[in-house]
Structure formats: structure tokens, C-alpha cells
Amino acid sequence: MATLAPPVPDAGRSPSPAAPATRRRHRGGSKAGKPGPVTYTLLTLVALVSIFPLYWTLVAGSHTNAEIAATPPPFLPNASLFDNFQAALEQAPIGKAILNSVLVAGSITVGTVLFCTLAGFAFAKLQFRGKGVLLGLVIGTMMVPTQLAVIPLFMMIAELQWVNQLQAVILPTLVSAFGVFFMRQYLISALPNELLEAGRVDGASTFRIFWSIVVPVARPAMAVLAMLTFLTAWNEFFWPLIALTTANPTVQVALAGLGSGYVPQRSVIMAGTLLGTLPVLIVFTILGKQIVGGIMQGAVKG
Amino acid sequence: MATVSFQQASRIYPKAERPAVDALDLEIADGEFLVLVGPSGCGKSTSLRMLAGLEEVDTGSIVIGDRDVTDSPPKERDIAMVFQNYALYPHMTVEENMGFALKLAGISKDERATRVREAAKILDLEPYLARRPKALSGGQRQRVAMGRAIVRNPQVFLMDEPLSNLDAKLRVQTRTQIAALQRRLGTTTVYVTHDQVEAMTMGDRVAVLKDGVLQQCDTPGELYDRPANVFVAGFIGSPAMNLVTGDAVDGGVQVGNAVLPVPREQLTRAAASNGKVTVGFRPEAVRLAGPGEGLPVRVDVVEQLGSDAFLYTSLADAPDDVLHSADLVVRTEPRSAVTTGQQLWLSTDRGAVHVFDAQTQQRVD
Numbered sequence: 329m330a331t332l333a334p335p336v337p338d339a340g341r342s343p344s345p346a347a348p349a350t351r352r353r354h355r356g357g358s359k360a361g362k363p364g365p366v367t368y369t370l371l372t373l374v375a376l377v378s379i380f381p382l383y384w385t386l387v388a389g390s391h392t393n394a395e396i397a398a399t400p401p402p403f404l405p406n407a408s409l410f411d412n413f414q415a416a417l418e419q420a421p422i423g424k425a426i427l428n429s430v431l432v433a434g435s436i437t438v439g440t441v442l443f444c445t446l447a448g449f450a451f452a453k454l455q456f457r458g459k460g461v462l463l464g465l466v467i468g469t470m471m472v473p474t475q476l477a478v479i480p481l482f483m484m485i486a487e488l489q490w491v492n493q494l495q496a497v498i499l500p501t502l503v504s505a506f507g508v509f510f511m512r513q514y515l516i517s518a519l520p521n522e523l524l525e526a527g528r529v530d531g532a533s534t535f536r537i538f539w540s541i542v543v544p545v546a547r548p549a550m551a552v553l554a555m556l557t558f559l560t561a562w563n564e565f566f567w568p569l570i571a572l573t574t575a576n577p578t579v580q581v582a583l584a585g586l587g588s589g590y591v592p593q594r595s596v597i598m599a600g601t602l603l604g605t606l607p608v609l610i611v612f613t614i615l616g617k618q619i620v621g622g623i624m625q626g627a628v629k630g
Numbered sequence: 631m632a633t634v635s636f637q638q639a640s641r642i643y644p645k646a647e648r649p650a651v652d653a654l655d656l657e658i659a660d661g662e663f664l665v666l667v668g669p670s671g672c673g674k675s676t677s678l679r680m681l682a683g684l685e686e687v688d689t690g691s692i693v694i695g696d697r698d699v700t701d702s703p704p705k706e707r708d709i710a711m712v713f714q715n716y717a718l719y720p721h722m723t724v725e726e727n728m729g730f731a732l733k734l735a736g737i738s739k740d741e742r743a744t745r746v747r748e749a750a751k752i753l754d755l756e757p758y759l760a761r762r763p764k765a766l767s768g769g770q771r772q773r774v775a776m777g778r779a780i781v782r783n784p785q786v787f788l789m790d791e792p793l794s795n796l797d798a799k800l801r802v803q804t805r806t807q808i809a810a811l812q813r814r815l816g817t818t819t820v821y822v823t824h825d826q827v828e829a830m831t832m833g834d835r836v837a838v839l840k841d842g843v844l845q846q847c848d849t850p851g852e853l854y855d856r857p858a859n860v861f862v863a864g865f866i867g868s869p870a871m872n873l874v875t876g877d878a879v880d881g882g883v884q885v886g887n888a889v890l891p892v893p894r895e896q897l898t899r900a901a902a903s904n905g906k907v908t909v910g911f912r913p914e915a916v917r918l919a920g921p922g923e924g925l926p927v928r929v930d931v932v933e934q935l936g937s938d939a940f941l942y943t944s945l946a947d948a949p950d951d952v953l954h955s956a957d958l959v960v961r962t963e964p965r966s967a968v969t970t971g972q973q974l975w976l977s978t979d980r981g982a983v984h985v986f987d988a989q990t991q992q993r994v995d
């Protein structure tokens with residue numbers, strides 16, 4: 329169950345990442361809030377722990393099954409990586425799967441960010457009848473477990489003859505209740521009413537105000553939502569496994585078919601996983617900068 | 631350019647017991663600079679927002695030029711507004727901020743650039759056209775907000791406390807600049823402030839509001855010299871007018887053991903409701919009298935301002951219920967020899983006494 333996240337500006341200013349630095353300062357260790365060696369050691373440790381699984385995937389993906397099982401296990405990647413890549417690509421249509429996943433996760437991200445920002449703006453700043461009830465309904469849908477919807481959803485998809493087609497996994501997730509609520513919370517605090525009124529006096533229609541004023545202000549939150557949505561969509565397994573077949577899979581569905589045999593070929597699975605993870609890493613590297621930038625901007629403007 | 635008129639316009643916020651603006655009647659002439667002034671919460675902003683179309687008009691109507699705009703959205707009213715916090719678009723440069731309305735109006739890029747540049751020149755903003763609002767000082771932001779209004783060349787300027795975020799010195803300077811700019815452009819302007827000095831110095835006419843009700847709308851001079859009721863008398867002027875309420879007696883109003891002289895005819899009419907009369911006189915209309923003449927007072931505080939001095943005094947022998955406000959303020963020569971605790975006698979200039987019916991609070995002439 330998704331918990332209700334606090335609005336982003338608060339999250340951005342929350343003191344947790346800076347806490348070690350603050351504590352040091354109180355002990356009088358270093359000058360004027362500059363992080364000391366303790367901070368760096370802690371950060372390095374956390375970074376190493378977080379990056380290790382990815383590194384292990386690389387190491388395991390570049391050895392044979394037997395080599396991984398040896399004691400001590402190998403600690404450096406080696407050149408068999410490309411053989412394992414090849415094996416993975418032969419065993420499952422990973423190329424097609426990546427393309428499908430990019431399409432699916434991309435469409436879901438664009439749709440979710442667009443619709444959630446629109447709805448979040450409406451709930452945050454527009455006055456209309458039944459607003460409270462509608463918002464309650466939206467939040468209410470977050471409490472319905474996805475598993476409950478699977479059977480009716482599958483029946484609808486079957487009715488539409490969409491089984492094994494990408495729209496079957498795209499359309500049901502084009503908007504999320506969490507995203508609507510998240511954008512609403514952000515816009516309530518980040519978008520002053522005067523800005524909208526200035527827009528109206530300047531002669532802008534509500535739609536124009538949305539594009540020219542709301543979207544630029546909402547950008548940091550939109551980037552966060554985009555990243556979360558993309559990751560969720562990329563990693564989604566349950567519904568795509570039901571709606572698609574291994575002939576036209578997303579990455580997760582394709583990976584499920586990898587290395588299956590009497591003895592699972594772990595090195596091939598790892599190599600395939602690495603291939604399937606790369607696009608996400610790329611997206612994160614691009615958006616990550618935006619997000620940090622957005623949060624910093626909001627905090628400095630204060 | 632256009633006239634503006636409020637006709638019995640009222641605004642009742644949902645769930646409020648009384649109107650925030652109550653049957654406002656106001657005629658603003660073409661090219662006039664009208665200031666709306668009053669204490670906090672009196673409905674100044676609400677009135678302005680009703681005129682802008684940002685607030686509904688529950689009863690009555692609003693006319694700009696010869697067009698009834700009561701139900702028109704803001705964009706059809708041809709007005710420009712300067713907000714208290716400026717409300718500049720944070721992601722647009724100064725140039726884009728100023729040109730946004732023109733862009734929406736479908737004006738060509740070249741003309742937009744020309745008009746923005748013209749306005750920027752008037753407001754000394756040329757070096758900052760490419761900057762974002764974040765990178766400007768408070769005074770510069772204020773000027774951008776002004777610029778955004780003037781490039782549009784609208785029928786009416788609306789300004790809601792545009793100077794309240796500036797420091798005192800800049801406020802005085804900008805005050806004169808805005809007034810001069812308005813005279814030069816000749817655009818009808820409605821200006822909201824809670825600062826009566828701003829109101830008096832900038833407005834052609836000043837409308838004083840209290841609790842959503844218009845008290846008086848007149849030129850600054852008239853407002854000062856002939857306040858229509860006790861509220862306006864006490865609100866306009868700094869330090870405020872001295873207001874004393876007492877029983878009407880033969881020849882004047884009983885204040886403590888002394889009698890403030892009031893012309894007989896005025897006194898009779900002012901005392902008609904309940905026999906009590908409120909008398910007002912400004913600090914500068916008070917003279918020091920010889921011992922034993924006029925009102926006996928004790929000096930509590932002496933305030934030296936350099937150009938003049940103010941004595942804050944209280945009645946020497948007054949029972950507590952006599953005074954409207956505890957103090958009587960007197961303006962004297964600077965560096966006078968008066969000291970704290972000293973006993974003085976005050977008399978008022980003939981003809982400088984304002985008389986009000988204590989019951990209705992209305993002026994009696």
C-alpha cells in the first residue's frame with residue numbers, strides 16, 4: 329500500500345541527509361557546516377552498500393555458473409560478460425522486450441505525469457462543485473488492492489481483443505491516484521494564488537494558465553513523479569505477465585523466461601538483468617539532475 | 631481611459647455573517663487617481679478584486695467606461711493589476727513577464743519588444759530585461775510589476791498595497807514615482823493602501839472604508855478639513871485628531887472641570903440625540919494658554935521630531951469616563967522648554983473645532 333507522501337518542498341527541506349553534518353557542527357568539529365570526515369565515511373558506506381547489488385549483478389553476469397559458485401567467489405567482472413549477453417539474447421527476445429518496456433513505461437510516464445498534474449491542479453486550485461467528494465473518491469481508490477482488479481480487467485481486455493498487445497498494459501495505468509494526490513499537495517504549497525490571478529488578469533484562459541504558469545512551477549514535482557512512475561512501470565511484473573505472452577513481452581516478463589532449465593543459469597539471468605536495468609539507469613541519470621535542481625531551487629527561493 | 635463606477639456593489643463571502651463590502655457606491659472619473667484606505671480587514675482588497683473580476687459581486691453592479699462588467703471575467707475588463715507580493719512569473723524573464731499579456735493578446739513579437747522596451751525605459755529596468763525575478767531586488771521587482779501593468783496600456787490600473795514590501799525610504803521615493811507616472815499616463819487608477827500618508831499624498835480623491843462601508847470619499851484636503859464622521863476624523867491625520875466626548879452645557883462641551891467652547895447652533899444640533907457631543911481638534915490647532923485658562927493638562931511625553939515637537943498630555947483633573955482617548959496631543963515649536971510632568975493649559979483655535987453628534991458619530995456644521 330502506498331503511504332501518502334508529504335508535499336515535495338517539505339521532503340526537499342527535510343533535515344535527514346544533513347543530520348550527520350549538523351551533529352558534527354554541534355560537537356564543534358568543523359567550521360561553518362562543512363561536512364567532516366565522519367560524514368564522508370558514512371556517505372561512502374551507504375553508497376557502497378547501495379551499489380553492491382548492481383556490482384554483483386555485473387560480476388555474476390560475467391562468469392559462468394561454476395565460477396560464481398566457487399569459494400571464494402570472484403570479485404572482478406571479466407570478459408565472459410558478452411558471451412552471457414549473447415546467451416541471454418538468444419534465450420529471450422530481450423531486445424524486443426526493452427523496446428516494449430520503453431514504449432510501455434514511457435507512455436505510462438507521460439500519461440501519468442500529464443493527467444496527474446492536470447487533476448492535481450484542479451483539486452488544488454480550482455473551485456468546482458463536488459470537489460471534496462471527488463478527491464475522496466480518488467484517494468479511496470488507493471485502498472483497493474490491484475489484485476482485486478485483475479480478473480475484471482482481464483475480462484475487459486479479452487473483450488477488446490487486446491490480449492498480448494501493449495495497450496493492454498499501458499491504458500489501465502495512465503493515471504494514478506497517488507500521482508493526483510501528490511501533485512495536488514505540491515501545487516497547494518508551491519503555487520501562490522496570486523500567480524494564477526495575475527494570469528487571469530493578463531488575459532489567460534484556464535488552459536493557458538495551466539501550460540504557461542502551472543506546469544513550469546510544478547516541474548520539480550513532475551520530475552519526481554515521472555521518475556517514480558517510470559521505475560514502477562519498468563519493474564511491473566504481475567499484470568504484464570497476465571496480459572502479455574513471452575512472444576511480445578516487457579523486460580520483466582522476458583527475464584522470467586531466462587535461464588530456465590533443470591539448473592537455472594544464474595549467470596545468464598544476471599547478464600539479462602543487467603541489460604534490462606541499463607535503460608532505467610540512464611533515465612535516472614538524466615532526471616536525477618533535474619530533481620535535485622528543482623528541490624534546490626524551491627529551497628533557495630523560500 | 632475610462633470611468634469606473636461601483637453601484638451598490640456588495641460582496642458576502644460564503645459563510646460570512648456580514649458583507650465584506652457593503653453596498654459600495656463610488657464614481658471614479660476618467661484619469662483619476664483614487665485611493666481606497668481603511669484599517670485592516672475593512673474590505674479594500676475585496677473591493678479592488680471585485681473591480682478586477684477576481685471576486686464575485688453578490689448584489690449591485692460595476693461599470694467600466696460605459697460597459698457593465700459585473701459578470702465579465704477579468705480578461706474582458708481591460709484592467710491591469712499590481713499585486714502586493716508582485717506575483718511575477720518566477721520562470722519568465724523580466725521581458726517575458728512584461729510581455730506575457732501582450733503575447734496573449736496576440737500582439738506581434740516586434741511590437742511586443744518595442745512596448746516592453748519603452749516601459750522598461752520609463753521604469754529604469756533596461757539592464758534587467760533578461761533576468762529572472764529571483765535575481766532582482768525588492769524595488770526592482772516592484773518596478774517590474776508596475777511595468778507589467780503599464781505595457782498593456784489598460785483602461786484602469788488596480789494596485790493593492792504595491793509598496794508595502796519596500797523599506798520606508800524606498801516607499802516614499804516610489805510613492806512619488808508612481809503618482810508622477812500615473813499623471814503622465816493619465817490612466818484611471820484605483821490604489822489600495824492602509825497607510826493614510828500614502829493615501830493623502832497620492833490620491834486625487836481618497837475613499838475611506840470601515841467594516842465594508844464607505845465612510846467618505848473626498849479630496850485629501852477636504853477629508854482632512856471636514857471629516858464626515860468621528861471615524862474619518864480619527865483615521866486621517868498623524869498624529870490623530872484629538873477627540874473628546876462630553877455633555878453639552880451652556881456655551882460648549884463639558885470636559886473635566888473645563889468647558890470647550892462650541893458655537894451654540896452647532897451644539898444644539900449635535901446634542902439633539904442624547905445630549906452628548908464629540909469634539910475634535912487637531913494637534914496643530916491647539917494653543918498653549920495662560921495659567922487657569924482652557925483645559926488643564928499634564929504632559930506625559932515630549933516627542934522631539936526636529937521640525938516640530940509633539941506633547942502627549944492627559945487631562946489634569948478628568949474623571950476617567952470623559953475622554954474618548956486618554957491622550958490629547960499638542961504640536962508645539964521644536965525645542966520648546968516644556969518638560970514631562972509639567973502642567974499646561976490648552977485652548978483651541980477658533981473655527982478649528984470639529985463637532986460630531988456623539989450618538990450618530992456624524993459631523994455637524
Ligand SMILES: Nc1ncnc2c1ncn2[C@@H]1O[C@H](COP(=O)(O)OP(=O)(O)OP(=O)(O)O)[C@@H](O)[C@H]1O
Nearest residue numbers: 643644646650669670671672673674675676677824
Ligand atoms: N476568501 C475569503 N473568504 C472569506 N472571508 C474573506 C475572504 N477574503 C477576505 N475575507 C474577509 O473579508 C473582510 C475584508 O477583507 P479584505 O481582504 O478586503 O480586507 P483589506 O481591507 O484588504 O485588509 P488588509 O488591509 O489587511 O489587506 C475581512 O473581514 C476578511 O476576513
Ligand SMILES: [Mg+2]
Nearest residue numbers: 674675676790
Ligand atoms: Mg488587503
